[in-house]
Amino acid sequence: MELHDVWFALIAVLWIGYFFLEGFDFGIGILTKLLARGEAERRVLINTVGPVWDGNEVWLLTAGGATFAAFPVWYATLFSGFYLPLLAILVCLIVRVVAFEYRGKRDDDQWKRNWEHALFWTSLLPAFLWGVAFANIVHGVKIDAEGEYAGTVLDLLNPYALLGGLVTLTLFTFHGAVFAALKTRGDIRDRARTLAGRAGLATAGLALVFLLWTQTSGGNVRSLVALVVTVVALLGALAANQRAREGWAFALSGVTVAGAVAMLFLALYPDVMPSSLNTAWSLTVSNASSSTYTLTVMTWVAAIMTPVVLLYQGWTYWVFRKRIGVEHIPAA
Structure with missing residues (x-):
């Protein structure tokens, strides 16, 4: 295996980590309107x-x-x-940061509602646009x-891309919603579980169509295994x-996220960005990569720094x- 193959796999792992962590982060932002x-x-x-959204x-x-x-x-x-x-995703992420930090800066209901609207939309739009982007990359x-x-x-x-976004x-x-049920107590915990069941059923229907479409249009044996793992994990999470x-x-909803992202990367490889005009013009792991020297230096840096990042983030969690529950929230 060449270094550019290794780095394709490592980049896939980084995106899996991002969507696993930021996925429930976006979900919580959406639930501030749907659940709370x-x-x-x-x-x-x-x-x-x-305590964790910025680390995600x-x-x-x-x-x-x-x-x-x-x-x-x-x-x-x-x-x-x-x-x-x-650019739209970047603007949303910036506004989202401000919404988290500024929402409680003034004791004013209108001020808080405005930032809550911002938090909801800047969570919903990236959650949709990331799916559109990755579906286009694979397709x-x-x-x-x-x-x-x-x-x-x-x-x-x-x-195909719009379905990926959904x-x-x-x-x-x-x-x-599953994360909210795991981290809360009382009535909100029960309602989070109920909402998770409904959202999970919607996810199952949409994801099955999207993943089968992906598999039939450009999948392989590896991506088929990832598809099966994803579907089984999603059903297990619902149960x-x-x-x-x-x-x-x-844990199983996390495996679902990881399996879905892994399937996209497995279906994509060895391309990194296929051309729909001419397959000979596609970008691949070999013709789009840096030099061997650059990849070697990156490998050493990653080997040293990755455990440090994992340790401090794991300690935070x-x-x-x-x-936590409403009884832990001090009266205004």
Whole structure:
């Protein structure tokens, strides 16, 4: 196995980590409107991710940085062709940060409602747009002989990509609802479980169509195995949620996210960005990668720093592992 193959796998792992962690993070933001009843419950939901949401975004920065360094041609084509949707995601993430930090800065109901609206929409839109973006990457886009994107923004809004967006939106909502049930207590915990069941059923229907479409259009044996794992994990998460086994439900919903993302990368390999105009113009792990020297240096840095990141992030989750409820929210 060449180093560019290793780095393709590592970048896939980084995206799996990002969507696993930021997935329930986005889901909690969406649930502030769908689940919470009143100010106290919204604060409970926000507090479940308050200590960890910024650490979750480290995975996005690392995935983007690794793509830039390991596959500069892929990075250049991706960010130029997908400029507007990626810019929209970036703006949402920035506003979302501000919403988390500024919501409680003033004791004013209108002020809080405005930031809560911002938190909801800046969680919902990226959850949808990430699915659109990755579906287009796997499905193939208009890349010319120079390796440049030759399509328009409207080309990215095809049926397959829009279905991918709906899958990630419902999957992250389900993942977030399961996380909310795991991290809360009282009535909100019970309602989170009920909502998770409904979101999980919607996810199952949409995901099955999307993953089968992916498999039949460009899948292989490896991606088929990932598809089976994803479907089994999702069904297991629904069953565990039904039985109020929140720990198992969250673990299996995480496996669902990981399996779905892994399937996309397995179906994509050895391409990193297929061309729908001519397969000979597709970007692959070999023609889009950096030099062997660059990849070697990156490998050593990753081997040293990755355990450090995992340790401090794992410690954060351990410290803030207890459930919270409305009784823990001080009166305004």
